[in-house]
Amino acid sequence: MAILKLTDVHISYGNIKAVKGINLEINKGEIVTLIGSNGAGKTTTMNTITGLLKPFKGKIEFKGRDITGKNTSEIVKLGISLAPEGRQVFPRMTVIENLELGGYTRTKSQIIETLGEVFDLFPRLRERKYQEAGTLSGGEQQMLAIGRAMMARPELLLLDEPSMGLAPIIVELVLKAIKKINKLGTTILLVEQNARMALMTADRGYLLETGKIVMAANADILLHSDKIIKAYLGENKED
Amino acid sequence: MLFQQLINGLTLGSTYALTAVGYSMVFGILGLVNFSHGSVYTVGAFLTLIFFTALKFNFFVSFLLSIILTGLLGILIDRISLYPLRKRNAPKVTSLISTIGVSIFLQNLIMITWGSETKKFPLVINRGSINLFGANISTLQIMIFSMCIVLMVSLNIMIQKTRVGKAMRATAQNSKAAMLMGININAIIMITFFMGSSLASVAGTMVGMYYQTIDPYIGYMAGLKAFAAAVLGGIGVLPGAIVGGLSIGVIEAIAAGYLNAGYRDAIAFAVLVLMLIVKPSGLLGKQASKKV
Numbered sequence: 315m316a317i318l319k320l321t322d323v324h325i326s327y328g329n330i331k332a333v334k335g336i337n338l339e340i341n342k343g344e345i346v347t348l349i350g351s352n353g354a355g356k357t358t359t360m361n362t363i364t365g366l367l368k369p370f371k372g373k374i375e376f377k378g379r380d381i382t383g384k385n386t387s388e389i390v391k392l393g394i395s396l397a398p399e400g401r402q403v404f405p406r407m408t409v410i411e412n413l414e415l416g417g418y419t420r421t422k423s424q425i426i427e428t429l430g431e432v433f434d435l436f437p438r439l440r441e442r443k444y445q446e447a448g449t450l451s452g453g454e455q456q457m458l459a460i461g462r463a464m465m466a467r468p469e470l471l472l473l474d475e476p477s478m479g480l481a482p483i484i485v486e487l488v489l490k491a492i493k494k495i496n497k498l499g500t501t502i503l504l505v506e507q508n509a510r511m512a513l514m515t516a517d518r519g520y521l522l523e524t525g526k527i528v529m530a531a532n533a534d535i536l537l538h539s540d541k542i543i544k545a546y547l548g549e550n551k552e553d
Numbered sequence: 554m555l556f557q558q559l560i561n562g563l564t565l566g567s568t569y570a571l572t573a574v575g576y577s578m579v580f581g582i583l584g585l586v587n588f589s590h591g592s593v594y595t596v597g598a599f600l601t602l603i604f605f606t607a608l609k610f611n612f613f614v615s616f617l618l619s620i621i622l623t624g625l626l627g628i629l630i631d632r633i634s635l636y637p638l639r640k641r642n643a644p645k646v647t648s649l650i651s652t653i654g655v656s657i658f659l660q661n662l663i664m665i666t667w668g669s670e671t672k673k674f675p676l677v678i679n680r681g682s683i684n685l686f687g688a689n690i691s692t693l694q695i696m697i698f699s700m701c702i703v704l705m706v707s708l709n710i711m712i713q714k715t716r717v718g719k720a721m722r723a724t725a726q727n728s729k730a731a732m733l734m735g736i737n738i739n740a741i742i743m744i745t746f747f748m749g750s751s752l753a754s755v756a757g758t759m760v761g762m763y764y765q766t767i768d769p770y771i772g773y774m775a776g777l778k779a780f781a782a783a784v785l786g787g788i789g790v791l792p793g794a795i796v797g798g799l800s801i802g803v804i805e806a807i808a809a810g811y812l813n814a815g816y817r818d819a820i821a822f823a824v825l826v827l828m829l830i831v832k833p834s835g836l837l838g839k840q841a842s843k844k845v
């Protein structure tokens with residue numbers, strides 16, 4: 315059964331229609347990626363799933379339960395977390411305070427337990443526990459944003475461009491971490507600018523173009539589709 | 554003489570600090586100056602007086618009731634005058650004007666219901682005093698100062714250490730991200746208004762006790778001074794409110810003592826302007842904020 319299901323979801327900003335009727339399904343345990351060029355509506359979709367935006371039409375179900383139009387805090391409590399685009403860490407709080415806030419909906423002992431897991435995944439964060447988040451490097455902030463979203467122990471983790479602005483070696487580290495989180499039992503919806511990286515990490519993918527889903531298939535099929543190669547993967551299709 | 558002025562200044566300054574917190578917290582969370590805060594201070598003082606003199610309650614019961622009711626008034630002000638605007642993403646200036654409207658409304662409400670004349674605030678605390686280095690320090694002064702400081706320090710600890718305090722700071726730093734943590738932003742805003750307003754009631758009541766009179770305009774100057782204190786210390790930074798409030802209190806007391814009592818307000822604001830030219834973000838402010 316699908317853990318998340320979007321049915322004919324339309325989202326607009328005032329008169330501007332950003333998402334025009336998308337259908338999307340994620341099964342438990344999967345890594346699904348949503349790819350598309352700038353302005354396709356990926357962030358809009360992620361923000362709507364977490365309740366930051368409300369769709370004007372359509373239905374969003376999580377574990378068979380209608381969550382359309384619910385408040386973000388309720389949705390987080392139900393088990394969905396988002397590491398938002400642009401990291402959005404709390405700049406004047408320490409790394410550990412940021413992580414504790416990630417576990418805001420949970421008990422102290424649960425927080426301590428998950429804190430250990432996050433630190434094992436990102437040892438850099440453990441070293442910088444008491445540093446203010448605003449003074450971390452971009453890559454470290456990204457690790458913090460992912461770690462913070464993990465602290466809620468979500469069943470579904472949404473990641474919006476976790477590799478944005480990172481050096482290739484750090485990107486690899488972040489993607490490895492994503493796979494590891496998935497192995498530990500978390501379902502993942504990944505939005506990526508870097509289509510190749512995303513498709514190599516994911517099981518399935520959706521291609522979004524100006525607010526509409528134009529392709530949906532297994533990741534390896536998308537990786538070898540002419541359309542995707544031309545528009546998103548560029549020349550070096552051999553590697 | 555100097556020491557006496559210092560004591561007087563610290564007493565009033567501590568009440569400015571307590572009022573400044575309300576401005577600072579709301580600014581931190583919503584990014585706007587709540588101009589109705591001065592009137593909330595007046596309402597706080599009047600409520601205590603009404604419960605005490607008209608309804609003949611015990612003084613501490615009256616004080617406590619005023620603290621709670623004024624806190625609830627703060628929540629009501631947000632719900633009626635700010636929440637609907639926030640929901641529609643109105644510009645900050647609109648909300649700011651809305652708080653000015655609330656301020657005028659409250660002030661007039663007090664004048665209509667209790668009259669605009671000055672009311673006597675009965676002596677509640679025995680005005681014994683101690684003599685220290687030639688200065689006269691009354692029990693009431695000691696009580697006001699220590700109560701303000703204790704409240705401010707507890708508030709700071711609460712904001713730094715507790716779960717709700719951390720949620721408040723998170724909301725102030727990035728409200729969208731705070732929502733994504735599962736924080737109920739509306740609850741945090743309510744708590745902020747409740748705390749700021751109930752502290753204003755404490756300040757208003759204590760100043761009433763200190764001068765033994767209140768009138769419907771007390772919140773006007775007190776509100777301006779507290780706002781100045783919040784800005785001087787660095788708005789949005791809570792320890793800044795303490796530093797700003799005490800500084801303004803001491804500066805104006807010294808100005809009144811050495812120059813002319815008529816200059817006290819002028820000097821207080823002149824110092825504020827000078828300070829801000831030197832350090833625009835305020836004494837403890839970290840960086841210039843881009844909020845209104």
Ligand SMILES: Nc1ncnc2c1ncn2[C@@H]1O[C@H](COP(=O)(O)OP(=O)(O)OP(=O)(O)O)[C@@H](O)[C@H]1O
Pocket residue numbers: 327330332350351352353354355356357358359399507
């Ligand atoms: N607050 C807003 N007000 C008006 N239009 C918006 C707003 N946010 C996004 N849009 C528009 O909605 C469309 C989708 O934006 P969205 O941020 O979802 O794109 P995206 O797929 O995440 O792009 P990117 O890869 O650049 O992050 C764009 O055309 C954008 O201009």
Ligand SMILES: [Mg+2]
Pocket residue numbers: 356357358399
């Ligand atoms: Mg985006």
